[in-house]
Amino acid sequence: xxxxxxxxxxxxxxxxxxxxxxxxxxxxxxxxxxxxxxxxxxxxxxxxxxxxxxxxxxxxxxxxxxxxxxxxxxxxxxxxxxxxxxxxxxxxxxxxxxxxxxxxxxxxxxxxxxxxxxxxxxxxxxxxxxxxxxxxxxxxxxxxxxxxxxxxxxxxxxxxxxxxxxxxxxxxxxxxxxxxxxxxxxxxxxxxxxxxxxxxxxxxxxxxxxxxxxxxxxxxxxxxxxxxxxxxxxxxxxxxxxxxxxxxxxxxxxxxxxxxxxxxxxxxxxxxxxxxxxxxxxxxxxxx
Amino acid sequence: xxxxxxxxxxxxxxxxxxxxxxxxxxxxxxxxxxxxxxxxxxxxxxxxxxxxxxxxxxxxxxxxxxxxxxxxxxxxxxxxxxxxxxxxxxxxxxxxxxxxxxxxxxxxxxxxxxxxxxxxxxxxxxxxxxxxxxxxxxxxxxxxxxxxxxxxxxxxxxxxxxxxxxxxxxx
Numbered sequence: 001x002x003x004x005x006x007x008x009x010x011x012x013x014x015x016x017x018x019x020x021x022x023x024x025x026x027x028x029x030x031x032x033x034x035x036x037x038x039x040x041x042x043x044x045x046x047x048x049x050x051x052x053x054x055x056x057x058x059x060x061x062x063x064x065x066x067x068x069x070x071x072x073x074x075x076x077x078x079x080x081x082x083x084x085x086x087x088x089x090x091x092x093x094x095x096x097x098x099x100x101x102x103x104x105x106x107x108x109x110x111x112x113x114x115x116x117x118x119x120x121x122x123x124x125x126x127x128x129x130x131x132x133x134x135x136x137x138x139x140x141x142x143x144x145x146x147x148x149x150x151x152x153x154x155x156x157x158x159x160x161x162x163x164x165x166x167x168x169x170x171x172x173x174x175x176x177x178x179x180x181x182x183x184x185x186x187x188x189x190x191x192x193x194x195x196x197x198x199x200x201x202x203x204x205x206x207x208x209x210x211x212x213x214x215x216x217x218x219x220x221x222x223x224x225x226x227x228x229x230x231x232x233x234x235x236x237x238x239x240x241x242x243x244x245x246x247x248x249x250x251x252x253x254x255x256x257x258x259x260x261x262x263x264x265x266x267x268x269x270x271x272x273x274x275x276x277x278x279x280x281x282x283x284x285x286x287x288x
Numbered sequence: 289x290x291x292x293x294x295x296x297x298x299x300x301x302x303x304x305x306x307x308x309x310x311x312x313x314x315x316x317x318x319x320x321x322x323x324x325x326x327x328x329x330x331x332x333x334x335x336x337x338x339x340x341x342x343x344x345x346x347x348x349x350x351x352x353x354x355x356x357x358x359x360x361x362x363x364x365x366x367x368x369x370x371x372x373x374x375x376x377x378x379x380x381x382x383x384x385x386x387x388x389x390x391x392x393x394x395x396x397x398x399x400x401x402x403x404x405x406x407x408x409x410x411x412x413x414x415x416x417x418x419x420x421x422x423x424x425x426x427x428x429x430x431x432x433x434x435x436x437x438x439x440x441x442x443x444x445x446x447x448x449x450x451x452x453x454x455x456x457x458x459x
Contacts, residue, residue: 036324
């Protein structure tokens with residue numbers, strides 16, 4: 001119990017720091033890939049501090065409420081994950097959080113934010129089946145949905161679940177809002193739809209969204225980590241290394257592809273979920 | 289030091305420029321000059337922007353657009369007029385539809401003359417603007433802007449102005 005509390009507190013404190021550094025490294029790495037110098041590693045931190053310095057401005061007074069709900073549910077989802085709670089509950093809590101972001105965008109009545117919100121919904125529809133299949137796969141392999149049981153099993157889930165891993169890697173691009181699937185909003189500057197789903201979020205509201213992304217990115221990488229833990233130190237080290245490698249891969253993909261249409265994002269994510277995910281689940285069914 | 293000077297996000301609007309200055313503004317983003325190393329991002333959204341870069345003189349058709357983009361930007365904000373047309377109207381000054389420089393419509397904090405303004409000069413102008421931005425931030429802390437006014441400003445019609453930006457940027 002004490003360990004769980006420590007773990008949650010560590011998540012609440014360290015996740016934004018880690019997420020901020022990851023975002024900073026992302027921008028630095030992207031700049032290097034484009035042969036630029038790039039901003040300092042702490043640039044995302046400066047950006048958020050700046051956003052909190054800006055004037056308050058909001059098209060409706062409900063918008064900020066929805067954004068705070070988004071932040072709270074995302075932090076909650078991560079907290080359940082790091083407390084060793086139920087993996088399904090983590091996914092559902094995160095889905096509710098994402099829904100609040102979409103409602104916030106709709107509440108502004110701005111056409112750009114609305115198109116962004118619609119695309120965000122499509123993205124959710126694209127990645128959600130794969131997220132659930134991953135949880136189902138973990139259950140079939142380890143016989144439990146709780147992260148507490150998944151974190152210290154006796155065997156590594158990676159090889160028997162390699163199809164689910166690859167499928168999860170595919171939707172990771174959507175979750176991290178990387179090109180070619182940065183339909184609703186992109187972390188890059190110049191783009192269509194003005195600024196997509198975040199068009200109407202000004203100043204500190206935008207700052208809260210950035211902080212939510214930091215929290216979200218960290219516990220999404222936690223999913224990757226679960227594929228590699230086997231109760232030993234070596235498993236943890238491999239898991240951490242693969243998390244870093246996966247993040248690097250996403251940055252590389254981000255810099256290599258132009259944005260695709262939503263039809264492609266939707267179809268390909270479902271094909272990945274069916275081909276890689278479902279086939280893997282059938283194999284797990286035969287094996288165990 | 290205020291954090292606003294460490295991450296100035298820029299919104300760029302082409303008034304009635306010949307596109308010479310616009311090319312130079314975009315040149316600032318290339319690996320050669322790479323303004324992102326100062327945290328500068330060229331955003332398409334006035335609501336996220338701190339620095340308003342205007343190229344070209346203001347005419348009868350786009351004066352409302354320039355005003356609206358300016359109004360949509362949250363405080364603290366600065367306006368940088370890039371190129372001689374944006375400063376004073378340049379060679380187009382006497383045209384029947386030209387009002388003159390950007391300062392005929394909105395307050396300008398920093399003038400970058402040149403035809404076209406060089407990327408070095410533009411970066412220099414933005415950095416000068418950052419000083420103003422910091423001063424405005426300090427002034428804002430002392431007497432914050434009135435709330436009612438802000439809410440009214442925010443209602444406006446974001447779509448139209450934003451559309452204009454896209455068109456202006458691509459022309």
